[in-house]
Amino acid sequence: MASGSRVTILPQSKEALLKSYNARLKEDVRSMLENFEETLKLARRDSHSQISRTTQSEQDALEMQIRASNMVRAGESLMKLVADLKQYLILNDFHSVNEAITNNSQLFRSTQIECDKKLMKLRDEMAMDLYDLEEEYYTSIFK
Structure with a gap:
């Protein structure tokens, strides 16, 4: 239908x-x-x-x-x-209200997933940079 x-x-x-x-x-x-x-x-x-x-x-x-x-x-x-x-x-008009709630929920979930991915990427980049900084610090002759 x-x-x-x-x-x-x-x-x-x-x-x-x-x-x-x-x-x-x-x-x-x-x-x-x-x-x-x-x-x-x-x-x-x-x-x-x-x-x-x-x-x-x-x-x-x-x-x-x-x-x-x-x-x-x-x-x-x-x-x-x-x-x-x-x-x-x-x-x-519960159908329209429920549809609007569902659409908003889907939008917020997709935004949350996108933010989580960006945060994971940022965490990984910061971990690599921190590892590089620690490596530089511990191998430096000026410590």
């Missing part, structure tokens, strides 16, 4: 949570759309009613304010949903 097309079976609680997120999304988008359509209808409407033109205008203005408030509420709800989804992903 390719890593890009992995199929995951979610526990019941996660599945229910994701379904509730989906329901919230659909409800908020539906609310925004309905309120926007109704606002447009109010803007286009000719007043052929029994009430006075001023009263109708005030009533339409109030309804437009209410519908605008409903659209703002739905937009804020959608932004909260996005924040909730981000938080859910961060807190529950």
Whole structure:
């Protein structure tokens, strides 16, 4: 199975949570759309009613304010949903977290091995230099 097309079976609680997120999304988008359509209808409407033109205008203005408030509420709800989804992903994406930990561990192990090799080489060079210095000291006529 390719890593890009992995199929995951979610526990019941996660599945229910994701379904509730989906329901919230659909409800908020539906609310925004309905309120926007109704606002447009109010803007286009000719007043052929029994009430006075001023009263109708005030009533339409109030309804437009209410519908605008409903659209703002739905937009804020959608932004909260996005924040909730981000938080859910961060807190529950164990696969990515484990992958990052594994990659870091491998990187640190390879760095450790490289440092160990360099230290061994340095130790060997220092041992040879020390041996040469001791040899020079003990065979010197100036001791």
